[in-house]
Amino acid sequence: MVVVLTNSARSAAADAVVDQIDAGAGAGTIELKSAASTVQGTNEVATLTFSTTAFGAASNGVATAAAITDDTNATGGTANDATFFDSNGNAVLQCDVAAAASDINLSSITIGAGDTVTITSLTYTQPAS
Numbered sequence: 001m002v003v004v005l006t007n008s009a010r011s012a013a014a015d016a017v018v019d020q021i022d023a024g025a026g027a028g029t030i031e032l033k034s035a036a037s038t039v040q041g042t043n044e045v046a047t048l049t050f051s052t053t054a055f056g057a058a059s060n061g062v063a064t065a066a067a068i069t070d071d072t073n074a075t076g077g078t079a080n081d082a083t084f085f086d087s088n089g090n091a092v093l094q095c096d097v098a099a100a101a102s103d104i105n106l107s108s109i110t111i112g113a114g115d116t117v118t119i120t121s122l123t124y125t126q127p128a129s
Contacts, residue, residue, distance in 0.1 A: 004129045010061025014126035017093065018055035018063045024087030027052050030068070032079035032106075032117065038091035040083075046074035046117040055124065065122040076113035079106060093124075 005013065021028035028050045033043040051066035082104050084092045095103035104122070111117055 002129050005061070005126070007060045010126045010128055011058040011063075014058035014061050014063045014124055015055075017126070018058070018065075018124050020090075020092045021050060021054040021084055021086055022052070023090065026087035028054050028084060028086045028092070030119070030122075031083050031085065032097055032104075032111070033081045033083060034077045034079065036081045036083075036094060038083060038094065040085050040089040040091075043077075043081075044075055045077040045079045045111050046071040046115075048117060048119055058124075058126070061126040061128065063124045065119075065124075068119045068122065071117045074111050074113065074115045074117050076111050076115065079109045079111055 030048050031044050032046045034045055035043045037043050048071050049069040053066060055063040055065050079097045081094060082097050083094045086092055097104045097106060097109060099106060099109055
């Protein structure tokens with residue numbers, strides 16, 4: 001039998017995940033990376049800061065991020081992964097980054113040193129099964 005979550009269970013699960021980004025005394029971050037790593041600062045291409053409350057309450061298993069502060073002075077490199085950290089530097093989740101058809105889609109994955117990097121919208125979706 002395949003386990004299938006109800007919409008309310010999906011929302012509760014999504015909230016449980018994204019609420020971990022709010023742990024600690026400040027705002028969490030999202031690091032775009034050139035290679036997968038759960039260590040903050042490792043392979044970092046750009047770092048953007050979440051609002052103090054990173055995501056709103058999930059609906060139908062989808063949590064939408066609040067405003068994300070741009071990185072106005074990126075380290076630079078080719079982004080292909082992202083790690084979300086709480087304000088204490090603990091990794092919460094990782095995902096893929098690409099120019100299209102990925103977890104996070106950027107207009108360009110090639111980021112120059114000193115570039116400004118912006119994420120205009122971001123959602124986390126908890127699947128039903």
